[in-house]
Amino acid sequence: MNKSVLFLAAALLAGAAHAQVTVDKPWVRATVPQQTTSAAYLTITSVQGGKLVDASSPVAASVEVHEMKMEGEMMKMRGVDALPLPAGKPVEFKPNGLHIMLTGLKAPLKAGDVVPIKLVVEDAKGKRQTVDVKATARQN
């Protein structure tokens, strides 16, 4: 096998590893003046199954996965430490449901801004994979 074939094989293997987790339709809600929190939404699918264990972004001091739950009459949100990703089943983050909470925004998010978000997914064996997401800001 010559060098270029080896390189191609390595590139294909790397590509396959990344394809185990896919992210669709990422977006983040644009902010109004003085607003320092926002939320990002996307659909994430893990082919093998796993869990979403961490999220971060350079635009916010803190990034957490939140879910919405009814508590009596009140809709409350709370943090999820490790969100299960069932094998092959898309998990949808959407307004009034799962969201990626951005707290302590360093600057307003204007419509059209592209916000980088890093997700960390852990598989059943405890192996972690980083997924880079680019979420475009819009009003809704």
Ligand SMILES: [Cu+2]
């Ligand atoms: Cu939240």
